[in-house]
Amino acid sequence: MIAIEGISKRYDEVQALRDVSIDVPEGELFGLIGPDGAGKTTLFRLLVTLLLPDTGRMTFDGRDVVTDYRYVRRHVGYMPGSFSLYQDLSVRENLEFFASVFQTTVEANYDLIKDIYVMLEPFAERRAGALSGGMKQKLALSCALIHKPKVLVLDEPTTGVDAVSRREFWAMLRKLKDEGITILVSTPYMDEAAQCDRVGLIQDGQLLRTGDPATIAQAFDRPLYAATGEDAYRLLQALRQREDVEEVHPFGTALHVTARSDMDPDNVQRQLREQGFTGAHLAPIRPGIEDLFMRLMR
């Protein structure tokens, strides 16, 4: 459905994207994961015809995005990273306006947005600016869906949204995917990767890797351990000084230790206890996407 081949984009000072290629087949829920400033928004804005690439080619449903931009604009549903609906218009007025811009009506495509819109219905006459964050996000999604798009492009839809709304939102996306809509979504949260069919990791304008969220972390090619103990900060320093430890990163309450091939965890644990970390404990763990990210980012 979407083919991105060797796209590069440069702003005056910054190389925003470097030779990025992604293929998203029809009906897939593809997640673009990366920290702020990685180039996610630039890639999406290129795809929805808001920017022109310096090099490379993009096709949308088999049509060139740059030359056949009118086709893209008719068939893409785009939700920008910041709330971009009219705050001084009511929920219903926003929806009706966007429907009319696509020369359709709310009624004609009601079945697609029904599940989302019923939650908004009680606030139909309220100004969009007076909605809560979660409601704004639902309205934005409704407006992006009102013309039955073939592809939905969502730029960080869950940023700044509470945990419950985030879960709800992902459930809505899965339902839309079941309707046959191809979805591209970006997020800075690694834990949302599992919700996608496939993910791409992006950093500094470069696509590091794409793959199945369940198996992509297998690309992590070193033994990984979680270290716990009192005084985590001193423990981190002690571990970093060791010759047989490659990297240590704090992850929540634990420290994730990337071992060199010659490291013996029992030995490390014993020596740490001898150094005074009486509760020190090392256990092997399966690397997650975040671990892979940290490693790829080096």
Place this chain on the structure above:
Amino acid sequence: MRTVLHMLRKEFLQIFRNKGMLPIIFVAPIVQLLVLVHAADFEVRNVRLMVNDMDGSPTSRALIDRFGASERFQVTVTHCCFEKGMAALDAGATDAFLRIPVGFEQDLRRSMHGSLMLDLNGVDGQFASLVLLYSRSIIGNEQVDLMQRLHGLRDAPKPPVDAIPRFWYNLGMDYKNLMVPGLLAVLVTLVGMFLSSMNIVREKEIGTIEQINVTPIRKWQFILGKLLPFWFISLFLLAIGLALGKLFFHIPIEGSVLLLFAFAGVYLWVTLGMGLFISTVSDTQQQSMFLSWFFLVIFVLLSGLFTPIENMPHWAQVITWFDPVSYFVQVIRLVLLKGSSAMDIARHFGIVVLYAAAINGLAVMNYRKRA
């Protein structure tokens, strides 16, 4: 076209919902019109004149009486010195200082020639030249009487040539008749240019343009939907302004109101095009405000509203050819005061049409849905 109607509906909804903008659109221009007309009144009354009568003769007293009889002058007489008068001028206690030298009457009697010295506060040049004009005419009138009295001439030797002025199209030289139409032209321009540019930039500023740009809406549909509301509002304001001018200031309406609106309808596309152009080069409402302001101040000062274009140096006159406001100020005065017909203002029409086409073409070219 249906899409444009939807855009219009949305724009009007937003404009009438904006509690901050509504008064600025409708109340401010009307108040400005009612107040500014008085502020721009150039008539001079109650000039404070201090006279140092060193002669103290019947002739000098008669002259002073004549100044005193004029409603334009408030005369204070002092027999003291030059320094006192100049001090009063310096302190702003008097607007003009007239000195009648010793022997004024004698000189007149002997040589038929006498001199007076008039010191004026020239800070406000326009004011000073008007005071000079009034003073000259009073002194001129007095001269005729003087000749009769001093030389016993029955048939006063009137000046051989006498120009009797008659101010056509504005018989009483009533400044309101000149200012109300002019100010109306400026106010209508202001609303068109400021509000249209700010309205488009607002969409940029709050990011809604991102969403709009990814829809099939065409550039011309969006622009037309953005500009048309202010076209209607500006014409509506012109109608209100004309009605108020007639009601409160009794301005003459000699020509066809329909013709005036036809011209305004075309002219407004110049101001709206300017607004559109400004919006394409600004990213924030603040920037667009400054740009609009910059252009508007130049346009208004060169428009001939306050100072006649004919009095400007040649290079400034050349600049006024490119000032759209000057054409509207001229046309509104021509049609209202002189009753000019469509043929009379055909040249203005042509220029404004060209201007509108050029500025809108430029603005549309500069307006990009993507970078």
